[in-house]
């Protein structure tokens with residue numbers, strides 16, 4: 001089955017075309033990204049096993065972007081299919097599935113209406129996801145479309161973990177609660193971790209650390225997410241590239257008062273000017289911070305805060321899991337930064353986390369980085385959300401046949 005995986009952001013469309021034999025046997029025929037949609041300098045970057053291809057042309061909106069993707073897949077020198085009809089299903093990444101969707105679903109009019117109704121919960125993310133779904137429905141009428149939600153994997157959180165201690169009426173009125181994000185990534189690496197450990201996911205207690213420009217950790221007991229660090233929005237939790245993570249909410253009102261800022265302005269500061277960028281004053285990219293650390297106090301401090309707060313979450317999740325079998329690092333920082341992995345794990349030997357320095361030099365490939373005698377297996381696992389979306393799509397569409 002040929003499956004197109006589509007991930008629409010506010011100004012980007014990322015895509016991958018999979019040829020799936022079954023869940024474990026597949027081939028990536030092409031992948032790429034359309035960038036700068038609706039702004040000057042739009043371009044498509046397309047990769048196939050036989051070569052790379054760049055096309056620069058104005059792309060006014062998501063529909064035009066998807067038309068360009070389909071044209072590139074089916075015509076010209078980079079083509080891998082002879083017709084759009086060879087695409088048998090489309091899998092969409094959708095950020096917010098609200099409380100309704102705790103798994104992936106075939107997109108119907110009713111599902112699309114529900115995704116639309118969650119737009120105020122994820123105003124930056126769900127609207128472009130919807131544009132992508134609508135464009136694919138128009139361009140490939142009759143082709144089944146599946147939605148895979150970032151929030152879905154955390155649908156198993158117990159009520160006491162997702163209800164915030166604010167007046168309950170706000171949960172009833174606005175559905176203010178912890179949703180959690182990066183679910184597709186946490187689910188993928190948890191499944192891989194079980195395979196690597198040669199154990200059944202249903203018997204493992206895992207902490208998965210997704211550390212990219214956004215950062216979230218998840219506590220996974222016997223295959224189910226029981227807590228996660230992002231909350232009502234992706235602003236809560238650990239230190240991120242430009243997002244603050246956990247802070248005292250009173251800081252917001254103090255800043256509004258002292259600096260004469262509006263709520264919108266403080267929201268912007270906490271989302272775009274905080275985290276790694278805010279503390280270091282150098283960059284949101286931890287590579288720059290690691291480079292600056294030897295001669296810059298605030299760069300060193302940033303790295304210390306990242307590790308300190310990560311340790312606190314690991315300790316908390318260890319407690320609620322009732323022990324720990326595996327600790328997984330993934331995404332840009334988790335897959336690459338030996339320094340940050342080491343600084344998080346060091347001092348956690350009393351929890352049974354014993355890192356091997358030589359093994360910890362690994363980058364971007366699946367590996368154990370703990371010592372053979374470490375009670376907790378520590379792993380680096382490159383995430384693959386696209387594959388997860390393709391698998392879910394394959395499973396759902398196959399049952400329709």
Ligand code: ADP
Nearest residue numbers: 211212213214284285286287331332333336337
């Ligand atoms: P996104 O959440 O945007 O998909 P990624 O998972 O690609 O992000 O992670 C991006 C971040 O990963 C960068 O901001 C950078 O901090 C970090 N990163 C990527 N490569 C490295 C590296 N080699 N060493 C340290 N950090 C890295």
